[in-house]
Amino acid sequence: SYINNWKEIKILNYSIILHPKQHIQIIEKDNIYIFIIGHAYNPFSYEYKEEKLVEKISNYYFTEDYLDFYDYINQLTGIFCLGIIGKNGIKILNDASGMQTVFYGIYDNNLYVSSHTQLLGDFLQIEINEYVKRLISYKFYHHFGKFLPGDLTPYTNFYRLVPNFVMEYSNNKILLKRFYPVKNIPIISESIYKKTVEECKNILADSMSLIHLKWPRAALSLTGGVDSKTTLACSVNIYDKYQYFSYISNKEERVD
Secondary structure, eight states: OGGGGSEEEEETTEEEEEOTTOOEEEEEETTEEEEEEEEEEBTTTTBOOHHHHHHHHHHHHTTTOHHHHHHHHHHOEEEEEEEEEETTEEEEEEOTTOOSOOEEEEETTEEEEESOHHHHHHHHTOOOOHHHHHHHTSTTGGGGOSSOSTTBOSSTTEEEOOTTEEEEEETTEEEEEEOSOOSOOOOOOHHHHHHHHHHHHHHHHHHHHHHHHHOTTOEEEOOSSHHHHHHHHTTGGGGGGOEEEOOOSSGGGTTO
């Protein structure tokens, strides 16, 4: 019933159902629709508005240059799902780290794609399969976190989209294609390694600059871990643009 309160967008033979507070940007050309759900930005070109990013993606896509299109996709960061809908089917991919989870599968001859498996279970009224039930009831399972291994989901014939893959759906069939890396990465020298680390630092610093432009009240969570300390260090020139907070997730962390 809660889905009835969400907003629905119809594109060709597909329906996109969005939470009222979720954002989507769509561009259409020659009856092909390209969209981004969520937020994205490009620390290489300093673009941070999704409408501009979708326009740029569209320009690359319609040049029919596979490498340029995916090279640009590989520059994007954020938490987003990207889709391309045409008369021959649909393509779906997510951000490079898989921060935006995407689950997909065919049920009763229809394609379903969702950000959460629970939505699939509720919407389709399907039960968790027996293998997953046995897996999560194993006495040591909780030591490995809450995620299922690989691309497994609780439901038969539904899978998690792995980052750097595109899911292509056509003629009631699903095909997965890797788009990065598409060739073996050679062993690098120490000098190239140091240069790469420096470039990563610059990318993260530029990302922090873009984030405060997108959200005037952006905040940084300081957990005391390596990730948050690295992020804090890369914000050195814009400390005043952020708010900061920490939290106690369990009693053992109280002293920290």
